[in-house]
Amino acid sequence: MKHVMIAIGIMLYVGLVGIVNGKDTAGPPAMVLKEDSPGFRYGGGNLTDSERAGAEIWFKATAGNERFFTYVYPQRFGVMVDWYRVLGTNIREQRFNRWGLINDPDCCKPGDPNCPAKSDDETYGFDYCPGDDVLLSYVGMDGYQDPACEFKDAVLAHNDPHGPTDQRQSACDLRFGTSTGAMGVRKFPNPRFNKEQWLTVNKGRLGTWAGYNERGKPADATQPMRSRITDGSIEPPFLVGISCGSCHIAFNPLSPPKNPAHPKWENLSGTVGNQYSRFSQILGSGMDPRTIEYQVFAHARPGIVDTSAIPNDQINNPGTINALINLTKRPTHPHVVTKWRPAKQCPAGSDGRQCWCEPGREGKCWERGQKEGSVHQILKGGEDSIGAFEAIQRVYFNIGSCSEESWVNHLTDMRQLDPAQRGFGQTPFDIGQARRDCPQFRAIEDRLANIFDFLASARPSDLYKARGLKDIRDLVEQLDKEFGPGSVDRGKVLFAKTCARCHSSQSEPFGNRDVRELSKDPKEPGMRIDWLGNDKLTPVTEVGTHQARALHSNHMAGHVWEEYGSETLRAKPLDPNIKEPSDGGRGYYRNISLLSVWAHAPFMHNNAIGPELCGGPEDEHYNPPYADEKHMERLANPPACWPFDPTVEGRFKLYKASMEDLLNPGKRVPKITRFNRDVVIKLFPKLSDGNIQRYLDAAIVLPSDTPSSRIGNFRHKEFANDLILSKVDFGKLEAKYVARYGPERGKTVAATIRDKGKDLITDPKKLLVVGAELREVYSNSLMLREDDGHRFGEDLSDKDKHALIAFLATL
Amino acid sequence: MMRRYGSLVYSALLLTLLTACDHEPPPVKFGESGEGYAKKIDFARLEHDLPLTPADLMKITPANLEEATQEQLDQIYARLSAGPIPDGPYQGQAFFPKGSSGRARFAEIIGGGLKGLVVDLKTAKLEHVAEAVWKGKVFDRSHRILRNRINDLAILKPLLGPDVATIQKLDVDGKDTWLLFPAKLYCGQSLLDGRRESIIIDYAFTDDLSGYREKPDALAGRDGFEIRDEIRMIRPGFYLGRAYMKRVFVLNFTLSNPAVAEKDSGAFRTSGNLQEDCWVGSQRTTAMAK
Known part of the structure; x- marks a missing residue:
C-alpha cells in the first residue's frame, strides 16, 4: 500500500515535473461565384460608403478570434467546439434547424451541380465559398494573405480626430478569412496542419473529422467521453472564427427566404439578431453532455447566449441578441x-x-x-x-x-x-x-x-410591408378584422395608458402622441421619431422578470469590464428587495424598444415568455424546461416546442402566442432550465489498486433535473475557502458573516458552515447536500423560474388584451 | 487505512516545505504585488515596465528559482517566451509553490502550529522521495514526443504490470535510466499567461505512441491524473516549467541540459536572439526587448 501511495506521488511528480484547389475542368461549367471581397453584396447597393464598409466588417471581421476558438477556448478553458458537426457540408441542408445558423448564399456543397469543388475531400469537409480557390491552397502552409488586406476602406471622415491623414491600422488586421458556409462564421488556413497526421487520425479521409471528433469511451464509464478535439497535438485544417454577424445576422422579417436552407442576400438582415441561433449549443458542441460545462451552459433556448460564460461571473444568465433599429x-x-x-x-x-x-x-x-x-x-x-x-x-x-x-x-x-x-x-x-x-x-x-x-442605418420591419400591403391602413383593416372592429385604435389608447411610460422615448402626456410618426429630416428616411422605449433602468424587482441577468457583475469595480462601465452606473442605489449580492450598480433592466415587436418574439431578455422554439420534433438540443406549478419539478408531459418558422405569418403567429403569455401570466407554464444527464465529477482516477480505490472513489454527482442555474450561480470558491477558514480561524469566519448579516444571523451562518464542514470530512459525498443547505449564503441568484414577471396588463379584459396585441403589431 | 488515506490526500495535493537554505531568489526586478489575486501586477504591464534582458536571464539558476515565491516564479515565467522545442535529455528538478512567507503555500493556508508543520513535513518527504526517482525528461524534437527519466523502478513496482524488462532504457552519463510516461509536445496555451504560447507536454493521448505501456503510463493520461506541463525557455538549455493535474496547477520544475547551454548561451548572451518554435504574440518578447 505504501508503495502505491508513493508511486502515485511520483507519478504526479513525473508528470508535473495536398492540397487541392477545387478546380476541375471536367463536368459541368464552373459556377460563377460572386466576388467576396472587395465586392460585398449586402444592402443591395443602398448603403452609403461608410455603411457599406461597416457592414462588411460586421459580417466578416473576426479581428483575430480564430485563434481564440481554435486554441484558447479548448486549451485554456477546456471546452470544445466540434466545428465539423456544426459546419460540415454534409449538414448544409439541416444547419439552420440544428444550429440556427444561416447558410451563406454564395457558398455551395462540393459535388453539387455547378459547385467548383467536386468532393468534400477538396474542402476538408466544409462548404466551398468565394475565395477558397486561394485559401485551400494555403492549408498547411504559411504565406496566406487575408482577404481583409483587399478591403475597400470608406473615405476617412472629414472630422476624424486623427485625420486628415489616413492613419488607420492596416485592414489586414480585421481578419476576414473566407466564409465557412454559415453567415458570420469564418475560416482561415491553418499553417500548422499536417496532412499525413490528419489522414491517419481520420481513417484516410481529408474531408471528414470521423476520427478527430469520434468520442472514445473512458476507462471509467461514469466519466464523460472525449474526442481527439481535446488533443492539442492535432492541428485541424482550418482555424475558425466568428464575426459579430454570426449572432446578429438573421432572416429579414420583411423578406424571409422561401427555403431557410437556401437564402438569398435579400433575405438577410445584419441588425435584427438571429432569434434562432444556438450559439450556446455550438460552443459546447464538442462536449459530452455529461459534463458540467455542457449542462450549465448549453441548454440556453434559441436566440439567447450567456455572453458572460467565458469571463464567468458565476451568474447563469443567457440573454437575447438585441435588434438594432433606429x-x-x-x-x-x-x-x-x-x-x-x-x-x-x-x-x-x-x-x-x-x-x-x-x-x-x-x-x-x-x-x-x-x-x-x-x-x-x-x-x-x-x-x-x-x-x-x-x-x-x-x-x-x-x-x-x-x-x-x-x-x-x-x-x-x-x-x-x-x-x-x-x-x-x-x-x-x-x-x-x-x-x-x-x-x-x-x-x-x-x-x-x-x-x-x-x-x-437599420429601420423598423413594418408588418404591413412584410405582408406586401400598400400602407399601414391596410394592415389596420386586417388587424381589426382579426381582433375585432376598432381594436387597433383601442390598443393605441391602452398603450398610452399602460405601456408608454416605459416603452416610448417621447415625453408625457402620451395620449396624443403619434408613436409611428416619421422624422421629417430628409437625411433620415424611414426613421421614426419614437424609439418606443425610454431605455431607462427599472429595478428588477419592480419588473419581476428573471433576475439573474440584472445581477451581472462584470462591470463592477475590479471586474473584467470595469473600464466599460461608467461611474454613474456603479453608483446606482441598491434595490433593497434583492436578497442576493447586488452592489456595484446591479439589479436593473433597461426598458427596451418595442419597434417591430411583432417580429421579435418570444419575449423578455431570456426569450422565456412565449412558446419554446426548436428545430423540429427531432431537435437534439431541445430540453423542455416546463415545470409543474406546485413543486416546480420537471413536467411529465410538457407542451410541444414550436419549430423554427421565419416566415411572416410564422413570426406573427409566434408574436400572438407570446403576447397571450405576456398578458396572461396566470396561464404561463413555469420554465426552469435543467440538467438532462447525470454529471459525475471525480477528483481522482480509477486505479488498479482496489483497496485504495475505495477511498478515492468519492464523487460529486449532480443528478439529471438539477436546475442549471443552481450550479452555475454557486460561488464554490468562497464555499471552499470558508470551509478551510472554519477549521483554521473560526473567529475570522464569524466576523465575516456578522459583517454581512448582523450578529445573530451571522453567528448562526458561521456555525452552520463549521458544522457542515465537519460533516464533509466524515462523508465527502455529502458535498451537494451541504451546498444546497447553504445555497442562500453562496448563490449569486436564487430565482429559478425563468418566465415570471412583467405582469403589466394582466388586469385588462380579454378584449382589451387583444386590442393591445393588435396595436403593438403595427409598431 | 485512514492514515494512509490522509497521506494520499497530502500527496495528491503535492505541497511541501522546502528545506531551509541560504540562497536568495533570482536577482532580477519584480513588479509590486500584494497578497490577493487582485493585487498582482498585470503581466502585460510587468513586461512593458520591467522586461527581462539576456543579462537578467543569465542570472537565473535552478537553485535560485527554488528560493523564489510562487509570485516571483509567475513573474519570471510570464516574461519568457517558449523558445525552441528542446531535443535530447534534460535534467529535472521540481519544487512546490511557496507563499509570500517563504513556506509551502498549503502550509500557509492551513496556518501555523502543529497542523502546518505536519503539512510541511509530509510534503518535504514526498519531494525528497520523488527527487531520488525522477531525473528529468528526454525530448525527441523531430517526433514531437518526450519520455520521463525514472531512476528507480522499485518504488513504482505495484503500478508497472508485467514485462518490466521491456521498459525502454537510456544511458545518461553512464547510468541506466528508464523511460516511462510518454507525452506529446506541441505549441499551445499557457494556463497562466495567455499572451504567447508555451511548449506543452501533454500526457492525454499517448496510447498511440510506440512503447506505450498502459501500466503505468495511463496514470498520467486522460483516464488518469490528466497531467499537462508547460515550459518556457529561460536561456538555451534551461527551461522553467509548470505542471498541472486535471487543469489545476500543482508545482514548478526546471529542465536543464549543460551541453546545450554551453553551446548556445554565448550567442544568446550577446544578442538575446533565440529560435522561436511557437507563437510569440504581439507584445514584444522578453529577451529581445532591450
Whole structure:
C-alpha cells in the first residue's frame, strides 16, 4: 500500500515535473461565384460608403478570434467546439434547424451541380465559398494573405480626430478569412496542419473529422467521453472564427427566404439578431453532455447566449441578441465617464497609462480622463455605459478578439481555489494595454464610425410591408378584422395608458402622441421619431422578470469590464428587495424598444415568455424546461416546442402566442432550465489498486433535473475557502458573516458552515447536500423560474388584451 | 487505512516545505504585488515596465528559482517566451509553490502550529522521495514526443504490470535510466499567461505512441491524473516549467541540459536572439526587448 501511495506521488511528480484547389475542368461549367471581397453584396447597393464598409466588417471581421476558438477556448478553458458537426457540408441542408445558423448564399456543397469543388475531400469537409480557390491552397502552409488586406476602406471622415491623414491600422488586421458556409462564421488556413497526421487520425479521409471528433469511451464509464478535439497535438485544417454577424445576422422579417436552407442576400438582415441561433449549443458542441460545462451552459433556448460564460461571473444568465433599429433615436442618459478619448498629442513625460501616442503615427494619441456626458445605456442592465463606440468594440472582445494579448489573463479560472493566486477572480481588462499590444484592437477601433453608421442605418420591419400591403391602413383593416372592429385604435389608447411610460422615448402626456410618426429630416428616411422605449433602468424587482441577468457583475469595480462601465452606473442605489449580492450598480433592466415587436418574439431578455422554439420534433438540443406549478419539478408531459418558422405569418403567429403569455401570466407554464444527464465529477482516477480505490472513489454527482442555474450561480470558491477558514480561524469566519448579516444571523451562518464542514470530512459525498443547505449564503441568484414577471396588463379584459396585441403589431 | 488515506490526500495535493537554505531568489526586478489575486501586477504591464534582458536571464539558476515565491516564479515565467522545442535529455528538478512567507503555500493556508508543520513535513518527504526517482525528461524534437527519466523502478513496482524488462532504457552519463510516461509536445496555451504560447507536454493521448505501456503510463493520461506541463525557455538549455493535474496547477520544475547551454548561451548572451518554435504574440518578447 505504501508503495502505491508513493508511486502515485511520483507519478504526479513525473508528470508535473495536398492540397487541392477545387478546380476541375471536367463536368459541368464552373459556377460563377460572386466576388467576396472587395465586392460585398449586402444592402443591395443602398448603403452609403461608410455603411457599406461597416457592414462588411460586421459580417466578416473576426479581428483575430480564430485563434481564440481554435486554441484558447479548448486549451485554456477546456471546452470544445466540434466545428465539423456544426459546419460540415454534409449538414448544409439541416444547419439552420440544428444550429440556427444561416447558410451563406454564395457558398455551395462540393459535388453539387455547378459547385467548383467536386468532393468534400477538396474542402476538408466544409462548404466551398468565394475565395477558397486561394485559401485551400494555403492549408498547411504559411504565406496566406487575408482577404481583409483587399478591403475597400470608406473615405476617412472629414472630422476624424486623427485625420486628415489616413492613419488607420492596416485592414489586414480585421481578419476576414473566407466564409465557412454559415453567415458570420469564418475560416482561415491553418499553417500548422499536417496532412499525413490528419489522414491517419481520420481513417484516410481529408474531408471528414470521423476520427478527430469520434468520442472514445473512458476507462471509467461514469466519466464523460472525449474526442481527439481535446488533443492539442492535432492541428485541424482550418482555424475558425466568428464575426459579430454570426449572432446578429438573421432572416429579414420583411423578406424571409422561401427555403431557410437556401437564402438569398435579400433575405438577410445584419441588425435584427438571429432569434434562432444556438450559439450556446455550438460552443459546447464538442462536449459530452455529461459534463458540467455542457449542462450549465448549453441548454440556453434559441436566440439567447450567456455572453458572460467565458469571463464567468458565476451568474447563469443567457440573454437575447438585441435588434438594432433606429439607433440614432435611442435615448441617451447623463453619465460620469472615465475613458480614453482621441487626442493630438500627449504632455511631455506623461504616463503611458494616461496618455499614449501610437508609434509611427503623427498625432494619433489617446488620453484617459473623466468627463460627464450623455451616453447610450447598452446591454440588458445598461452596463456598457461609456459610449456607443466603446460598446461596439467590446463585442469583439466578447467574441474572443485580442483574447490572448489582453483578455484571458483577466478572467476567472474556475479551478483556482487559492485567493492568493492569479485566476482566483477577475481583474479589469485594460483598454490602453489592448490598444497598445493588439493590432486587431486598433484595426477595429479605427473603423468604429463605419460600423456605427451601418448599425444606425437599420429601420423598423413594418408588418404591413412584410405582408406586401400598400400602407399601414391596410394592415389596420386586417388587424381589426382579426381582433375585432376598432381594436387597433383601442390598443393605441391602452398603450398610452399602460405601456408608454416605459416603452416610448417621447415625453408625457402620451395620449396624443403619434408613436409611428416619421422624422421629417430628409437625411433620415424611414426613421421614426419614437424609439418606443425610454431605455431607462427599472429595478428588477419592480419588473419581476428573471433576475439573474440584472445581477451581472462584470462591470463592477475590479471586474473584467470595469473600464466599460461608467461611474454613474456603479453608483446606482441598491434595490433593497434583492436578497442576493447586488452592489456595484446591479439589479436593473433597461426598458427596451418595442419597434417591430411583432417580429421579435418570444419575449423578455431570456426569450422565456412565449412558446419554446426548436428545430423540429427531432431537435437534439431541445430540453423542455416546463415545470409543474406546485413543486416546480420537471413536467411529465410538457407542451410541444414550436419549430423554427421565419416566415411572416410564422413570426406573427409566434408574436400572438407570446403576447397571450405576456398578458396572461396566470396561464404561463413555469420554465426552469435543467440538467438532462447525470454529471459525475471525480477528483481522482480509477486505479488498479482496489483497496485504495475505495477511498478515492468519492464523487460529486449532480443528478439529471438539477436546475442549471443552481450550479452555475454557486460561488464554490468562497464555499471552499470558508470551509478551510472554519477549521483554521473560526473567529475570522464569524466576523465575516456578522459583517454581512448582523450578529445573530451571522453567528448562526458561521456555525452552520463549521458544522457542515465537519460533516464533509466524515462523508465527502455529502458535498451537494451541504451546498444546497447553504445555497442562500453562496448563490449569486436564487430565482429559478425563468418566465415570471412583467405582469403589466394582466388586469385588462380579454378584449382589451387583444386590442393591445393588435396595436403593438403595427409598431 | 485512514492514515494512509490522509497521506494520499497530502500527496495528491503535492505541497511541501522546502528545506531551509541560504540562497536568495533570482536577482532580477519584480513588479509590486500584494497578497490577493487582485493585487498582482498585470503581466502585460510587468513586461512593458520591467522586461527581462539576456543579462537578467543569465542570472537565473535552478537553485535560485527554488528560493523564489510562487509570485516571483509567475513573474519570471510570464516574461519568457517558449523558445525552441528542446531535443535530447534534460535534467529535472521540481519544487512546490511557496507563499509570500517563504513556506509551502498549503502550509500557509492551513496556518501555523502543529497542523502546518505536519503539512510541511509530509510534503518535504514526498519531494525528497520523488527527487531520488525522477531525473528529468528526454525530448525527441523531430517526433514531437518526450519520455520521463525514472531512476528507480522499485518504488513504482505495484503500478508497472508485467514485462518490466521491456521498459525502454537510456544511458545518461553512464547510468541506466528508464523511460516511462510518454507525452506529446506541441505549441499551445499557457494556463497562466495567455499572451504567447508555451511548449506543452501533454500526457492525454499517448496510447498511440510506440512503447506505450498502459501500466503505468495511463496514470498520467486522460483516464488518469490528466497531467499537462508547460515550459518556457529561460536561456538555451534551461527551461522553467509548470505542471498541472486535471487543469489545476500543482508545482514548478526546471529542465536543464549543460551541453546545450554551453553551446548556445554565448550567442544568446550577446544578442538575446533565440529560435522561436511557437507563437510569440504581439507584445514584444522578453529577451529581445532591450
